[in-house]
Amino acid sequence: MNALRSMLYVLLFSLWTTAVAVGCTPILFGPRRWSHGMFHVWGHGVVALLRVAGVRVEVRGREHIPAGAALVAPKHQCMLDVFAQFTWLPATAFVMKKELAWIPWFGWYGKKAGAIVIDREASTKAMRQVIREGTERFSWGAQVVIFPEGHRQPIGAAPDYKPGIAALYRELDVPVCPVATNAGEHWSAKGLKLTPGLIVYQYLPPIPPGLKRAEFMRLLEERIETASNALLGN
Numbered sequence: 001m002n003a004l005r006s007m008l009y010v011l012l013f014s015l016w017t018t019a020v021a022v023g024c025t026p027i028l029f030g031p032r033r034w035s036h037g038m039f040h041v042w043g044h045g046v047v048a049l050l051r052v053a054g055v056r057v058e059v060r061g062r063e064h065i066p067a068g069a070a071l072v073a074p075k076h077q078c079m080l081d082v083f084a085q086f087t088w089l090p091a092t093a094f095v096m097k098k099e100l101a102w103i104p105w106f107g108w109y110g111k112k113a114g115a116i117v118i119d120r121e122a123s124t125k126a127m128r129q130v131i132r133e134g135t136e137r138f139s140w141g142a143q144v145v146i147f148p149e150g151h152r153q154p155i156g157a158a159p160d161y162k163p164g165i166a167a168l169y170r171e172l173d174v175p176v177c178p179v180a181t182n183a184g185e186h187w188s189a190k191g192l193k194l195t196p197g198l199i200v201y202q203y204l205p206p207i208p209p210g211l212k213r214a215e216f217m218r219l220l221e222e223r224i225e226t227a228s229n230a231l232l233g234n
Helices: 002-023 025-029 032-053 080-088 106-113 123-139 164-172 213-231
Strands: 055-060 070-074 092-097 116-118 143-145 176-181 197-203
Touching: 002 025, 002 032, 025 032, 025 106, 032 055, 032 080, 032 106, 055 080, 070 080, 070 164, 080 092, 080 176, 080 197, 092 106, 092 123, 116 123, 123 143, 123 164, 164 213, 176 213, 197 213
Parallel strands: 055 197, 070 143, 070 176, 092 116, 092 143
Antiparallel strands: 176 197
16 A cells, blocks of 8 residues: 555656646746745645655744755755755755756756755865855855765664765854754655655754864764654654
8 A cells, every 4th residue: 555655646746846847947037036936836745745645744943944044954864855945945055966957957947046066076176166156155045955964864874974064164154954854764765665654854953153173063963863863753
């Protein structure tokens, strides 16, 4: 039964995504805020459709969702973690690997909304680019989203926090908003296999700028991992 419900969700997800992407194409020729609005609508649809698979999504800590310039650092367990930030953040600018920018419509909308497209192989150059373009995005009041582990981590995997976010934190001098989740319990790390239950995204109190590198990394990992582990079994 779960497999059938997952298949139905994949079908509806694909139809919804195609309809929004193609139908909203003229937005690509309008102002940036139109693309942000499109992502909000699309993300809410993606989340609402999860009901057909028996999955509900709850947002906690809404008072900590940044309204202006901030670095947002979510736990990354599945694809939904990306869609969730589009859904609730007011002006999302993702740090996005260049391969995603090649995807028709998704890449186009992402770049229009302010995504920072990087080549992961060019680590030093990519970091300078994120600092330069991130500063520009903050002048727009955008929330720059970067997954501190860099890739999806299945439930139970050891934390793998990369030092890049500490460099951004130091150079950009803005608060960092950690985001915890248990999404991997109900949406597989790879693909669209769904398990009924409650997915929670919990926005945590922001980490203020100015901390030393080691203290920042310790605090970031501690907050995200402690809150994410507490959500398991919801």
